[in-house]
Amino acid sequence: MRPDRARPDGESLRHVAVPYDSDDDLLRLLLPRVRAALREGRRVLAVVTPARLELLRDALGGDDARRLDSRARASWYAHPHRALAACHEYTLGRRTLVVGEPPWPGHGEREVREWIRYESVVNAALGGAAAELLCLYGPRDVPEEARAHVPLTHPYLLGPYGETPSPGFVEPHELVLTGDDQPLPGPSGQVESVRFTAPELRRLRHTVGDYARAAGMDRDRAASLVLSVSEIAANSVEHGAGHGTITMWVNGRELICELADPGGALEDPLPGYIPPEPESSRGYGLWISRQLCDLVELRTDDGTLRVRLHMRLGGRRGTGTG
Secondary structure, three states: OOOOOOOOOOOOOEEEEEEOOOHHHHHHHHHHHHHHHHHOOOEEEEEOOHHHHHHHHHHHOHHHHHHOEEOOHHHHOOOHHHHHHHHHHHHOOOOEEEEEOOOOOOOOHHHHHHHHHHHHHHHHHOOOOOEEEEEEEOOOOOOHHHHHHHHHHOOEEEEOOEEEEOOOOOOHHHOOOOOOOOOOOOOOOOOEEEEEEHHHHHHHHHHHHHHHHHOOOOHHHHHHHHHHHHHHHHHHHHHOOOEEEEEEEEEOOEEEEEEEEOOOOOOOOOOOOOOOOOOOOOOHHHHHHHHHOOEEEEEEEOOEEEEEEEEEOOOOOOOOOO
């Protein structure tokens, strides 16, 4: 459901940050909301650590504990934009409460920024859903940058005196994170560039796949990268200048593909973050690319739209390490 579609019942997303200091503190804040949601007939999902899931089930007890749905935190939060898609799918067309606990430890600066962006964009992506999202922020393991952005990315805060509006909330399209307004760094090392037009899209797919496999990327990831490049290049051909250039290089353990469209423009303030409507013929390229790639960056420079796709060559799939 698109955020600009009002629900006939008037209900819409309620996105609430829940900072807490201890397990007892967490239960005092969380239990009344979970029990109320169950009484209202909402489907309640917990995506938290196993220890906190057990804590919550024990505190609920009986039928309430059995009605609590759960997902593995590691798989749900494996990637911010796939987590956004999963949350959208879970809340679509039903009244829900989702208790989430993003996995901040172990991430580099770039990954932390993408999770902060996730917490912001969810307000637009799920704006018309009949859902409550409670985001847990414990006393440990939350980076200072993430903690500082909590009031900016959550419209509501839940504390000992109840739920209050966040005075610092910033609309998703107005949020600026470190580096957002800076030009992208130039390519480095061995660089390969290929121009493309409509008749050359098939050759472009083969070129990207061959380059990725030669760089050491496994077949599945290479296929994901090729699909992303194909979608964006086809969009440039159909809706942009009709031609473009792709530039590829390896930076450490990461392969980077940049597509430059001299006729492109960023009309959407949140490009690729909002799931396209099923009946729409446009909007899938960036949405798919954000699901498949570890990071997607966009810039406009003198009338040229640059879409930069990052994909790790090995190890876990994530958003990079800084």
